Amino acid sequence: KAGVTQTPRYLIKTRGQQVTLSCSPISGHRSVSWYQQTPGQGLQFLFEYFSETQRNKGNFPGRFSGRQFSNSRSEMNVSTLELGDSALYLCASSLGTGGASGANVLTFGAGSRLTVL
Amino acid sequence: AQSVAQPEDQVNVAEGNPLTVKCTYSVSGNPYLFWYVQYPNRGLQFLLKYITGDNLVKGSYGFEAEFNKSQTSFHLKKPSALVSDSALYFCAVRLRIKAAGNKLTFGGGTRVLVKP
DSSP states (O other), X not given: OOOOEEEOSEEEEOTTOOEEEEEEOOTTOOEEEEEEEETXXXXXXXXXXXXXXXXXXXXXXXXXXXXXXXXXXXXXXXXXXXXXXXXXXXXXXXXXXSGGGGGOOOEEOOOEEEEEO | OOEXXXXXXXXXXXXXXXEEEOOXXXXXXXOEEEEEEEOTTOOEEEEEEEOSSOSEEEOGGGOEEXXXXXTTEEEEEESSOOGGGOEEEEEEEEOSSGGGTTOOEEOOOEXXXXXX
16 A cells, blocks of 8 residues: 655755645554654654644644644645754654554655755 | 663674664653664654563564663664665654654664675
Protein backbone atom coordinates (compact mmCIF):
# COMPACT_ATOMS: atom_id res chain seq x y z
CA LYS A 1 0.00 0.00 0.00
CA ALA A 2 1.04 3.60 -0.53
CA GLY A 3 3.18 5.18 2.16
CA VAL A 4 3.01 8.61 3.69
CA THR A 5 3.17 11.25 0.99
CA GLN A 6 4.46 14.73 1.63
CA THR A 7 4.33 17.65 -0.79
CA PRO A 8 6.21 19.59 -1.84
CA ARG A 9 9.51 17.81 -1.34
CA TYR A 10 11.60 20.92 -1.67
CA LEU A 11 10.78 24.59 -1.47
CA ILE A 12 12.53 27.89 -1.07
CA LYS A 13 10.94 30.90 0.59
CA THR A 14 12.11 34.29 1.79
CA ARG A 15 11.84 35.73 5.25
CA GLY A 16 8.39 37.02 6.11
CA GLN A 17 6.57 34.74 3.70
CA GLN A 18 4.34 31.89 4.74
CA VAL A 19 4.36 28.26 3.68
CA THR A 20 1.90 25.38 3.69
CA LEU A 21 3.05 21.77 3.69
CA SER A 22 0.81 18.84 2.95
CA CYS A 23 0.76 15.28 4.22
CA SER A 24 -1.34 12.34 3.03
CA PRO A 25 -1.23 9.49 5.55
CA ILE A 26 -1.40 5.79 4.89
CA SER A 27 -4.93 4.77 4.07
CA GLY A 28 -6.82 3.99 7.27
CA HIS A 29 -4.43 5.87 9.53
CA ARG A 30 -6.20 8.51 11.58
CA SER A 31 -3.28 10.03 13.45
CA VAL A 32 -0.88 12.44 11.80
CA SER A 33 2.12 13.94 13.56
CA TRP A 34 4.59 16.56 12.41
CA TYR A 35 8.26 16.88 13.33
CA GLN A 36 10.92 19.43 12.53
CA GLN A 37 14.45 18.19 11.87
CA THR A 38 17.42 20.55 11.97
CA PRO A 39 21.15 19.92 12.40
CA GLY A 40 21.22 21.97 15.58
CA GLN A 41 18.03 20.93 17.37
CA GLY A 42 17.57 17.46 15.95
CA LEU A 43 14.07 16.02 15.70
CA GLN A 44 11.44 18.02 17.52
CA PHE A 45 7.75 17.31 17.85
CA LEU A 46 5.47 19.96 16.40
CA PHE A 47 1.94 18.62 16.82
CA GLU A 48 -0.33 15.63 16.42
CA TYR A 49 -3.81 15.44 14.96
CA PHE A 50 -6.31 12.65 15.40
CA SER A 51 -9.79 12.69 13.90
CA GLU A 52 -9.43 16.34 12.95
CA THR A 53 -8.51 17.38 16.51
CA GLN A 54 -5.14 18.54 17.73
CA ARG A 55 -4.06 16.04 20.38
CA ASN A 56 -0.69 17.43 21.34
CA LYS A 57 1.44 20.42 20.60
CA GLY A 58 5.17 20.86 20.95
CA ASN A 59 7.06 23.89 22.13
CA PHE A 60 6.89 26.00 19.00
CA PRO A 61 5.63 29.57 18.53
CA GLY A 62 2.15 30.29 17.32
CA ARG A 63 3.50 30.90 13.80
CA PHE A 64 3.39 27.13 13.43
CA SER A 65 -0.08 25.75 12.96
CA GLY A 66 -1.75 22.75 11.45
CA ARG A 67 -5.01 21.10 10.69
CA GLN A 68 -6.42 17.78 9.67
CA PHE A 69 -9.21 17.12 7.25
CA SER A 70 -11.98 14.54 7.39
CA ASN A 71 -10.02 12.24 5.08
CA SER A 72 -7.10 12.39 7.58
CA ARG A 73 -4.91 14.42 5.26
CA SER A 74 -3.06 17.11 7.16
CA GLU A 75 -1.46 20.44 6.45
CA MET A 76 0.91 22.53 8.46
CA ASN A 77 1.47 26.21 8.00
CA VAL A 78 4.30 28.44 9.04
CA SER A 79 3.68 32.17 8.86
CA THR A 80 6.18 35.03 8.89
CA LEU A 81 9.06 32.75 8.05
CA GLU A 82 12.41 33.21 9.77
CA LEU A 83 15.82 31.95 8.72
CA GLY A 84 15.73 29.49 11.62
CA ASP A 85 12.67 27.80 10.16
CA SER A 86 14.87 26.21 7.50
CA ALA A 87 14.50 22.52 8.18
CA LEU A 88 13.25 19.17 7.04
CA TYR A 89 9.62 18.83 8.07
CA LEU A 90 8.55 15.26 8.57
CA CYS A 91 5.03 13.95 8.72
CA ALA A 92 4.18 10.59 10.27
CA SER A 93 0.96 8.63 10.42
CA SER A 94 -0.35 5.92 12.70
CA LEU A 95 -3.51 3.89 13.14
CA GLY A 96 -4.35 5.10 16.63
CA THR A 97 -3.01 7.34 19.30
CA GLY A 98 -2.13 7.18 22.96
CA GLY A 99 -2.98 4.66 25.66
CA ALA A 100 -2.91 1.10 24.47
CA SER A 101 -2.28 2.40 20.98
CA GLY A 102 0.85 4.08 22.23
CA ALA A 103 2.91 1.22 20.94
CA ASN A 104 1.71 1.95 17.45
CA VAL A 105 4.52 2.51 15.03
CA LEU A 106 4.78 5.85 13.30
CA THR A 107 5.35 5.63 9.56
CA PHE A 108 7.22 8.64 8.27
CA GLY A 109 7.10 10.37 4.94
CA ALA A 110 10.22 11.48 3.07
CA GLY A 111 9.79 15.04 4.32
CA SER A 112 9.52 18.53 2.92
CA ARG A 113 12.80 20.43 2.92
CA LEU A 114 12.20 24.11 3.49
CA THR A 115 14.90 26.67 2.87
CA VAL A 116 14.29 30.23 4.04
CA LEU A 117 16.47 32.92 2.47
CA ALA B 1 10.40 16.22 31.15
CA GLN B 2 11.67 13.26 29.23
CA SER B 3 15.02 13.17 27.49
CA VAL B 4 16.94 10.73 25.35
CA ALA B 5 20.71 10.65 25.03
CA GLN B 6 22.77 9.09 22.30
CA PRO B 7 26.28 9.71 23.59
CA GLU B 8 28.09 9.03 20.33
CA ASP B 9 27.70 11.35 17.38
CA GLN B 10 29.34 8.80 15.11
CA VAL B 11 30.22 5.14 15.26
CA ASN B 12 32.76 3.66 12.84
CA VAL B 13 32.87 -0.08 12.32
CA ALA B 14 34.38 -2.44 9.79
CA GLU B 15 32.05 -4.55 7.70
CA GLY B 16 31.40 -7.89 9.35
CA ASN B 17 32.13 -6.59 12.84
CA PRO B 18 29.51 -6.14 15.54
CA LEU B 19 27.72 -2.81 15.66
CA THR B 20 26.40 -1.14 18.81
CA VAL B 21 24.61 2.19 19.02
CA LYS B 22 23.99 3.42 22.54
CA CYS B 23 20.86 5.04 23.95
CA THR B 24 19.89 6.06 27.46
CA TYR B 25 16.72 7.80 28.54
CA SER B 26 15.29 9.78 31.39
CA VAL B 27 11.53 9.40 31.59
CA SER B 28 9.03 8.99 34.40
CA GLY B 29 7.39 5.61 34.36
CA ASN B 30 8.08 2.88 31.85
CA PRO B 31 8.05 4.26 28.33
CA TYR B 32 7.74 2.60 25.01
CA LEU B 33 11.14 2.59 23.28
CA PHE B 34 11.88 2.76 19.59
CA TRP B 35 14.72 2.77 17.11
CA TYR B 36 14.46 4.41 13.72
CA VAL B 37 16.97 4.72 10.88
CA GLN B 38 17.29 7.53 8.37
CA TYR B 39 19.01 7.26 5.01
CA PRO B 40 20.03 10.39 3.04
CA ASN B 41 17.09 12.37 1.70
CA ARG B 42 14.65 9.93 3.22
CA GLY B 43 12.28 9.91 6.14
CA LEU B 44 12.71 7.74 9.20
CA GLN B 45 12.25 4.00 8.92
CA PHE B 46 11.14 1.91 11.89
CA LEU B 47 13.56 -0.76 13.08
CA LEU B 48 12.15 -2.11 16.33
CA LYS B 49 10.31 -1.30 19.54
CA TYR B 50 10.15 -2.38 23.15
CA ILE B 51 6.75 -2.69 24.74
CA THR B 52 7.11 -5.19 27.54
CA GLY B 53 8.44 -8.65 28.26
CA ASP B 54 11.72 -10.01 26.92
CA ASN B 55 14.52 -7.51 27.30
CA LEU B 56 16.01 -8.50 23.95
CA VAL B 57 13.96 -7.21 21.06
CA LYS B 58 14.53 -8.35 17.49
CA GLY B 59 13.73 -6.07 14.60
CA SER B 60 14.21 -5.47 10.91
CA TYR B 61 17.37 -6.10 8.86
CA GLY B 62 19.03 -8.21 11.55
CA PHE B 63 18.98 -5.50 14.21
CA GLU B 64 18.17 -6.15 17.83
CA ALA B 65 18.08 -4.01 20.96
CA GLU B 66 18.60 -4.75 24.60
CA PHE B 67 16.43 -3.04 27.20
CA ASN B 68 17.99 -2.51 30.60
CA LYS B 69 15.57 -1.02 33.10
CA SER B 70 18.08 -0.43 35.89
CA GLN B 71 20.41 1.45 33.56
CA THR B 72 17.55 3.05 31.61
CA SER B 73 19.25 2.03 28.40
CA PHE B 74 18.10 0.63 25.09
CA HIS B 75 21.18 -0.09 23.00
CA LEU B 76 20.85 -1.11 19.36
CA LYS B 77 22.99 -3.98 18.14
CA LYS B 78 23.77 -5.92 15.02
CA PRO B 79 26.08 -8.94 15.13
CA SER B 80 27.62 -8.36 11.69
CA ALA B 81 27.45 -4.91 10.12
CA LEU B 82 27.01 -4.29 6.39
CA VAL B 83 28.17 -1.30 4.37
CA SER B 84 24.50 -0.68 3.60
CA ASP B 85 23.87 -0.13 7.34
CA SER B 86 25.64 3.21 7.07
CA ALA B 87 22.98 5.73 8.05
CA LEU B 88 21.69 7.96 10.86
CA TYR B 89 20.10 6.12 13.76
CA PHE B 90 17.62 7.59 16.23
CA CYS B 91 16.42 6.30 19.57
CA ALA B 92 13.02 7.52 20.75
CA VAL B 93 10.68 7.21 23.72
CA ARG B 94 6.95 7.59 24.14
CA LEU B 95 5.08 7.81 27.43
CA ARG B 96 2.56 5.10 28.27
CA ILE B 97 -0.23 7.51 29.00
CA LYS B 98 -3.16 8.37 26.79
CA ALA B 99 -2.48 12.09 27.02
CA ALA B 100 0.92 11.62 25.41
CA GLY B 101 -0.69 10.52 22.19
CA ASN B 102 1.89 9.51 19.64
CA LYS B 103 4.46 12.09 20.70
CA LEU B 104 7.97 10.75 20.36
CA THR B 105 10.99 12.29 22.05
CA PHE B 106 14.08 11.57 20.02
CA GLY B 107 17.74 11.37 20.84
CA GLY B 108 20.18 13.47 18.88
CA GLY B 109 21.03 10.67 16.48
CA THR B 110 24.14 8.60 15.85
CA ARG B 111 25.75 8.42 12.45
CA VAL B 112 26.98 4.93 11.64
CA LEU B 113 29.72 4.46 9.09
CA VAL B 114 30.50 0.90 8.05
CA LYS B 115 33.72 0.59 6.11
CA PRO B 116 34.38 -2.24 3.65
